[in-house]
Amino acid sequence: MRRIISVLLENEPGALSRVVGLFSQRNYNIETLTVAPTEDETLSRLTVTTSGSDKVIEQITKQLNKLIEVVKLVDLTEGAHIERELMLVKLKATGSQRAEIKRTVDIFRGQIVDVTSSVYTVQLAGDSSKLDGFIQAVGTSGVLEVVRTGVSGIARGEKVLSL
Amino acid sequence: MELLSGADMLIRSLQDEGIEYIYGYPGGAALHIYDALFRQDKVKHILVRHEQAAVHMADGYARATGKPGTVLVTSGPGATNTITGIATAFMDSIPMVVLCGQVASTLIGEDAFQETDMIGVSRPVVKHNLSVRHPEEIPEVIRKAYYIASTGRPGPVVVDIPKDMTTPNERYEYAYPKKVKLRSYNPAVRGHAGQIKKAVDMLMAAKRPIIYAGGGVILGKASSQLTELTQTLGFPITNTLMGIGCYPATDKQHLGWLGMHGTYEANMAMHHSDLILCVGARFDDRVTNATEKFCPGARIIHIDIDPASISKTVDADVPIVGPVDAVLKEMLSLVKESKDKPDAEALGSWWKQIEEWRAFHGMRYETSPDVIKPQEVVEMLWKLTNGDAFVTTDVGQHQMFAAQYYKFDKPNRWINSGGLGTMGFGLPAAMGIKLTHPEDEVLCFTGEGSIQMNIQELSTCKQYDLPVKIINLNNQALGMVKQWQDMNYESRHSQSYMESLPDFIKLAEAYGHVGVRIDRKEDLEPKLKEVLAMKDKLVFVDIYVDRFEHVYPMQVARGSMKDMWLSKTERV
Numbered sequence: 001m002r003r004i005i006s007v008l009l010e011n012e013p014g015a016l017s018r019v020v021g022l023f024s025q026r027n028y029n030i031e032t033l034t035v036a037p038t039e040d041e042t043l044s045r046l047t048v049t050t051s052g053s054d055k056v057i058e059q060i061t062k063q064l065n066k067l068i069e070v071v072k073l074v075d076l077t078e079g080a081h082i083e084r085e086l087m088l089v090k091l092k093a094t095g096s097q098r099a100e101i102k103r104t105v106d107i108f109r110g111q112i113v114d115v116t117s118s119v120y121t122v123q124l125a126g127d128s129s130k131l132d133g134f135i136q137a138v139g140t141s142g143v144l145e146v147v148r149t150g151v152s153g154i155a156r157g158e159k160v161l162s163l
Numbered sequence: 164m165e166l167l168s169g170a171d172m173l174i175r176s177l178q179d180e181g182i183e184y185i186y187g188y189p190g191g192a193a194l195h196i197y198d199a200l201f202r203q204d205k206v207k208h209i210l211v212r213h214e215q216a217a218v219h220m221a222d223g224y225a226r227a228t229g230k231p232g233t234v235l236v237t238s239g240p241g242a243t244n245t246i247t248g249i250a251t252a253f254m255d256s257i258p259m260v261v262l263c264g265q266v267a268s269t270l271i272g273e274d275a276f277q278e279t280d281m282i283g284v285s286r287p288v289v290k291h292n293l294s295v296r297h298p299e300e301i302p303e304v305i306r307k308a309y310y311i312a313s314t315g316r317p318g319p320v321v322v323d324i325p326k327d328m329t330t331p332n333e334r335y336e337y338a339y340p341k342k343v344k345l346r347s348y349n350p351a352v353r354g355h356a357g358q359i360k361k362a363v364d365m366l367m368a369a370k371r372p373i374i375y376a377g378g379g380v381i382l383g384k385a386s387s388q389l390t391e392l393t394q395t396l397g398f399p400i401t402n403t404l405m406g407i408g409c410y411p412a413t414d415k416q417h418l419g420w421l422g423m424h425g426t427y428e429a430n431m432a433m434h435h436s437d438l439i440l441c442v443g444a445r446f447d448d449r450v451t452n453a454t455e456k457f458c459p460g461a462r463i464i465h466i467d468i469d470p471a472s473i474s475k476t477v478d479a480d481v482p483i484v485g486p487v488d489a490v491l492k493e494m495l496s497l498v499k500e501s502k503d504k505p506d507a508e509a510l511g512s513w514w515k516q517i518e519e520w521r522a523f524h525g526m527r528y529e530t531s532p533d534v535i536k537p538q539e540v541v542e543m544l545w546k547l548t549n550g551d552a553f554v555t556t557d558v559g560q561h562q563m564f565a566a567q568y569y570k571f572d573k574p575n576r577w578i579n580s581g582g583l584g585t586m587g588f589g590l591p592a593a594m595g596i597k598l599t600h601p602e603d604e605v606l607c608f609t610g611e612g613s614i615q616m617n618i619q620e621l622s623t624c625k626q627y628d629l630p631v632k633i634i635n636l637n638n639q640a641l642g643m644v645k646q647w648q649d650m651n652y653e654s655r656h657s658q659s660y661m662e663s664l665p666d667f668i669k670l671a672e673a674y675g676h677v678g679v680r681i682d683r684k685e686d687l688e689p690k691l692k693e694v695l696a697m698k699d700k701l702v703f704v705d706i707y708v709d710r711f712e713h714v715y716p717m718q719v720a721r722g723s724m725k726d727m728w729l730s731k732t733e734r735v
Contacts, residue, residue, distance in 0.1 A: 010347060014282060014294070025287045055474070062471035068291045068311060071347040163346070 190237025218248020254582025379443015557613030587616030
């Protein structure tokens with residue numbers, strides 16, 4: 001099952017490589033990974049999406065917790081949560097395609113953030129399946145380049161991951 | 164406040180940490196540190212002949228004393244040579260700090276001479292690693308390194324020290340921190356009371372219980388608590404290879420050790436048990452055999468300081484995360500207070516069954532009138548040393564024979580590379596022990612394959628006068644490899660022979676030691692007595708043993724605990 005694990009990590013050199021190293025060393029799989037500092041500059045927030053049986057996920061969280069630089073972590077998929085991913089896509093846009101793409105972007109509530117005579121650059125945020133849906137809708141033949149940030153997530157309601 | 168250079172701060176920190184010995188090898192990036200070492204006499208440095216041996220020495224010291232070992236090496240090859248030793252310590256959770264020189268911080272990343280990314284290289288085989296970014300940090304980094312290495316589930320910690328952090332003419336205020344604060348590292352100090360209570364209720368209700376103890380009992384200094392609990396309950400106990408000595412082997416409640424080459428009775432009792440109390444062990448594949456067939460009728464209580472060890476391979480019914488000594492103590496007081504007592508009738512018939520298994524097989528081997536059996540060498544040395552020696556081994560058949568036939572009644576005396584299985588471990592580990600236990604007998608059981616992996620240390624032994632006894636069970640082959648080839652590859656002995664073995668007697672003599680060859684059965688006892696009588700000499704005893712001997716029992720691959728070969732022809 002797909003899981004989103006959110007980690008508070010000491011913002012120190014080498015900490016990220018320990019997390020990534022753990023995944024490859026123990027044969028766990030990383031689907032997406034995002035990391036950036038938080039409002040507390042000594043901490044980074046890292047979100048990793050992975051999949052595996054309950055037993056594997058339990059091991060992943062335990063092994064992550066063993067890393068000295070991991071301060072706290074939560075498996076967001078255990079409760080109600082919000083997940084978002086940002087995507088930038090360059091699409092071939094000429095002739096009648098231009099209006100069609102504009103309509104599709106509106107339906108997906110995206111924005112065209114850059115325009116040339118033959119190319120639209122589209123920005124789209126949402127959960128991963130929405131981004132996949134957009135690519136499907138516009139058709140892969142028109143897609144020139146895709147860049148996705150990977151998933152970020154946060155728990156719904158009053159639950160907070162902090163020190 | 165005192166002003167010290169980075170190198171002097173490092174050595175002062177070691178002094179303030181109470182470090183007696185460091186094992187190492189100098190080189191360019193570590194020269195400031197070696198100079199600081201020269202100008203003091205509290206911390207003694209042992210110069211090895213290869214950095215791997217320095218780590219095994221520190222490891223042997225740590226396993227025998229329970230205190231963290233310390234290694235000092237230079238950057239590049241000095242550092243990479245320690246990796247096998249570090250991985251050995253990591254797999255067996257041995258506390259250790261490895262101080263590595265590094266090229267100057269200004270050169271890092273430029274492929275400078277003797278530059279290696281030691282933080283990156285060591286990462287998968289350390290508990291943690293730290294790098295010094297400013298000389299002022301040194302005392303804190305050293306304090307942290309020892310704290311992390313020796314608390315919780317112990318393990319090796321690498322400290323990377325760029326050369327410009329130890330420059331002699333740059334001085335800083337020195338103060339050794341009393342406490343370490345790490346917000347993200349808080350090992351459990353006691354077990355969950357509710358879980359312990361639940362476990363005790365299960366112990367009282369069990370019909371066919373068994374205690375399965377591991378190296379965690381020795382690391383957690385909990386042998387006395389384990390022994391008392393086991394004897395209070397009257398339960399049978401087995402332990403892992405790493406747990407040897409955690410419970411007296413000659414006591415009748417002890418079934419010997421379990422797993423791939425464990426005793427028949429221990430494996431049978433595990434398989435047929437209805438409750439397993441696992442204390443500081445980790446259900447390793449050399450113990451469980453096929454996990455899906457593991458002990459089908461047993462519920463499992465698992466005590467471990469490391470939550471990740473619980474339900475990793477075999478699911479625990481009652482997990483208890485905490486230090487084994489504290490948890491066992493709490494368990495024991497609950498057992499003593501409890502109105503319930505273990506089911507005497509059920510235990511009686513359980514013991515009757517176990518005694519039948521014991522009588523059916525036990526530990527045995529066939530002797531021969533003219534060939535020396537490796538097992539009898541071990542048994543004889545057990546008797547001649549009154550079972551009280553420190554015993555190190557390398558890896559292979561000799562290791563298993565030593566574990567099977569030397570009966571340890573005390574912890575910290577059986578010293579082997581259980582997890583990683585590192586050939587070349589035995590001699591340097593023995594040296595590390597002998598250095599701090601000069602009055603004790605230290606035996607290194609080895610084979611002609613393993614001993615050659617760190618034989619250069621015979622030179623170190625001469626320099627520091629370390630009279631260990633090397634017992635080379637020479638079967639003129641890589642015995643364990645050959646055994647597997649006999650059993651699984653129709654005796655095709657691919658690369659398991661070493662033609663051109665050296666003359667070990669002359670070799671020992673060349674290094675300034677004594678060499679003794681034993682190749683006749685009738686010489687075994689008198690010559691071993693002579694060897695042990697040479698108290699102040701390192702003796703290399705080259706014993707020609709049966710070349711065709713296999714280690715039994717041996718679990719059948721992919722079977723359950725109870726599926727074993729008992730000899731070359733008997734399978735149960």
